Amino acid sequence: MNAAGLLDGISAQAIGFAWLRDAVAPAGVYGDAQFGAIVPFVPGQEDEARERAARICRVASVLEPSSLDEVRDVARNVPDASAAVARASMGDPLDDVALLELQRFFDACERLDALTIHCDDLPRTLGEPVRICARILEAGRAGQLGFYLDERFDASLGSSRETLARAQAEYESARGRASAAVAAALDREISLPEFIVMRGDLRGPVPAGVRVVRETPTYLLCELDADDAVLAALRRRDEAAVAVAGAEALVRERLSGVIRANATALDAAMRAFGEVDVLAAAARFTQQHRCTVARLEPSATLVLDSARFLPLEVELQREGRACTPIDLDLAGVAVLTGPNMGGKSAALRTCGFAAVCAAFGLPVPAQRARLGLFADIAWLGIGSDAERDGSLLSSFAREVVQLRDVLARDARPRLVLIDEFARTTTPREGKALVVAAIERLRELGACGLVATHLGGVAEAAGTRHFAVRGLRGILKAPPDEDLGRALETLAASMDYTLEEVSGDRVREADAIALASLLGIDARVIDAAYRAMEPE
């Protein structure tokens, strides 16, 4: 799944693209081959993108989670037989390992088709040509997972192997006789081709049939010397081995020929296998995260109903906490305000994540979604520092350079998510820059959400204004100043949902209350509150 062209690296990281890619990754080699080539749909392909998402949802509704898990197990364990098919198609005779890989692939196809038989949205892998190949290899099945170039392929295999076995026995017998004679002469065991004879043990010359290969002052390193009978038996054995090799090569050539003749169909079967794997992964993702098919429009809109940012939801679930879904109806550019830790960034990421899912033809983690198929999804502001380039640019300068690049890109429609842009410069100039950026994005027809703590931005830019509802009451610091408990207290007190507010009503950021909750000295907190009082 390749997001190049849709997302730059910084935006991909901020929006959780790697998480999404891992979550919908196929399990096996054939799926991998296709997955890497998946690119986002582009504006104008709304119907295709929607149909893909709808197909995934149909698969998710027809197949039980356990069936999809089994499909993924089959895909995970299937060997890659594509090299075998490629070699056969180029005229290479296949070795037995390649034939076993093919047989395992055929078995996996059969299992896959059986598991998905009731799902019309998934392709079948076993066509007649594949069945022909599977049948011809059947004679080699050895046990449940094995393969042997069995005599059932060709009677000549059996006869040549019998001849070899006889020749081998004759050779061993001849060699055994020679070895026994030497062992008797030396009064010792001879079980290895090389052996030591102590000079002190020799009662005369080295016996016949023994060749000395190395001499030391105390012993001789010897080998058995083959006599005429042994050499003749060895010759017969080698001839029989050559005959077996010839018979086996003929069978392998014949089997490879069948694979070669059906190579096109086998390639198609592997592609179908990969498609099933990719769709099964997406369907399982859809089941696990309760995703829905988005309505896609050729416009810069983003309407989400109970949408979730899945990387955050999964992390919260791991900690036994729940994620608050958000609703948003966005057309054009709007401002988002709210308290610190109130979920502004998460709201922006939710928008980006939903848009990326839709762009790849994936169901969206929301109850309902209606959005444009964006040609460019950009993230600016907090989180942009993730890709530091080691240059001497300050945080502000880096953000400005990114904004410059985003504005220079020629992409329509586009989604721009801005998280506290220009927060590191003076509030007056920062606000001016944010307002100017919003106006430019509006001119470009972008859909965007601009999170900021700067007051008066929405009014100055003449945009709609959303706000996180924020704290429900007064925060109390936990007595033991435990950070985990403080975060739990905050989560329990915070309403993370969004509301559209009129005019430029900006709530306080609840920053001092939050600082108190997180354990700042009470004297500092009191002083901060005093400083907030009007003079």
Add this chain to the structure above:
Amino acid sequence: MRARIGESILRLWTESGARSLFIVGTGKNVGKTVAMRAIYGACMQEGITCALTSIGRDGEAADIGDAAPKPRLWLEPATVIATAASVLPHSPASELLALTPYQTAAGPLVYARVRDGAFYELIGPPHASNLRRVVRDLCALAPRTLVDGAVDRIAALAGGEDAIVVSCGAGAARTMSEAIDGVRALIVRLRTTRFNGGEARRIEGALTPAIVAQLLREGETRAVVVRDPTQIALGGKAALHAFDRLTIRCERPLKVIAVTVASIGADGAFEPRSFAHDVARATGLPVFDVYAAEYAA
């Protein structure tokens, strides 16, 4: 004393109760493969089906490192092997039992059964954890499993119930005393005795020379306990020094059953009988000279 070496080691293996046997050498060219062939031959004679594999590479015609000729492995029908698919003999065909997810230096590992006798090369998984899984699989495919091990990969012995044969020889030392010190240090390490209670200082991870030096500085008198002997990362004189001065114990001892000696090296040779005799005295284990077909002690 004349002896049928393979049969004698097979008997010790049987008495140990282990299903698998690792042959670990003190270095290269110390007769590991020769010892393996002798034990394998004894199994065949007794009608015991064997499974074979190696840590890394073995059974090739010449040593990949120094191009010296190496003993090849002639395997009999019914023998099970775990080796790289790329080195299976093209003919006669082997019965492929299963493809595995494990990789070797020469590509994917397969399990195969020999159908017609042939020379085989064994290239097993190089990583200890994978080798343990392979050994477990082989034990399900054959009553006995033989593993051609390596001195620098004894981590593969961790967590197993294997019998161990140590091979040493002239190929890994310049002098006989150096060879004897080397094998003694390895045996002392592998035969670390079981901790039977009392005051102990437990070592998590490897017992390294630095830790030993610290323990000696601190005058440690309690038992120094490691999980198993493969965690003792000491060799040669450092190992002997540590075992002389500390009470090193382990929770899971290993079963070293015998030593094989090869008095012939590429660059020199030792007097076979005195070498075998001195190794027996230094290790306290049964010692067999696989080339001379003699039992030393």
